[in-house]
Amino acid sequence: MHKRWKVQLIQTAFNRSQFPEEGLPEIAIAGRSNVGKSSLLNKLVSQKIAHVASRPGKTRSINFYRIEGDVSFVLVDLPGYGFASRSKTERTQWSRLIETYIQTRRTLELLVSLVDFRHGLLENDKMLQEWIHALGIPLLTVFTKVDKISRGKRKANLHKYIREGLRSLEVPFLTSVTSGDGMDSLREFLERYIKENTEVRS
Ligand SMILES: Nc1nc2c(ncn2[C@@H]2O[C@H](COP(=O)(O)OP(=O)(O)OP(=O)(O)O)[C@@H](O)[C@H]2O)c(=O)[nH]1
Ligand SMILES: [Mg+2]
Incomplete structure (x- = not known):
């Protein structure tokens, strides 16, 4: 049984000026619309704090959640990509917001790339992973809906998915928010990651 994480929404950002000041280390959750980013965040904190919907395109802002467990850090719920039925302007605006966040955020310690276990990596997942890799940002692949x-x-x-090519600093985690599969190990991994990667620098 894990020690419960305390969670608090610290900021909802629709543009760069709304990003909170850089402080605690951040772990961002990225993935296609509807892959289960907000659901995973809720499951990690055992609380229904992020909005979940059966229709894609639910989360349109970047949401910063402060987590307090053995360590303190910020979990960042990003808007989903690859959602076709929005207008093109709206799509561009979203991806620009995500790009700005990823390229400028100095406290971003890890990007968790969520991928639907039924499909494996689709073209835009590969694009995201290659881009993150090129930027030198540590990346972990987590499969959802196992x-x-x-x-x-x-x-x-x-x-099969590993053979087809993916980036991940660890063997990808297999998770489900309905069965709870993989959640304890992911929680432990993230906590340990923050502990090990911030101690070195402080
Ligand atoms: N069966 C199953 N359904 C899941 C799982 N995780 C998420 N879902 C469902 O998938 C749908 C989308 O979940 P969200 O958490 O809103 O997805 P999201 O990635 O945040 O989506 P956007 O905010 O639109 O980018 C919801 O209907 C969830 O209930 C899972 O592990 N198993
Ligand atoms: Mg969401």
Whole structure:
């Protein structure tokens, strides 16, 4: 049983001027619309704090959540990409906001790239991962919705996706917010990551 993380929404940003001041280390959650970013965040903190919807395009702002567990850090829920039915201007605006955040944020310690376990990496997931890699930002791949794939098929599925090419500093985590699979290990990993990567510098 993990020690519960305390969570508090510190900021909702629709543009750069609304980003909170850089302070605590940040872990950002990125992925296609509807992949389960907000759901994963809620599950990590055991609280329904981020809005979840069955229709894609729910989260349109960057939301900063302060986490207090063994360590303090900020979890950042990013708007989803690859959502076709919005207007082009709106799409450009969203991706620009995400790009600005990723390129300028000096306290960004880790980007968690969420990928739907039923599909593996699609073209825009690959683009995101290659771009993050080129920027030299540490990246972890986390698969979502593994409950949709029977247990017996998961290992083969994971290996197929790894063979097809993905970036991840660890073996990708397989998670589900409905079954709770992988959540404890992911929580522990993130906490340890923050601990190890911020101690070195302070
Ligand atoms: N079965 C299953 N459904 C999930 C899981 N995670 C998320 N969902 C569902 O997927 C849908 C989208 O979840 P969100 O958390 O809103 O997705 P998001 O990535 O934040 O989406 P945007 O904010 O639109 O970018 C919701 O209907 C969730 O209930 C999971 O692990 N298993
Ligand atoms: Mg969301």
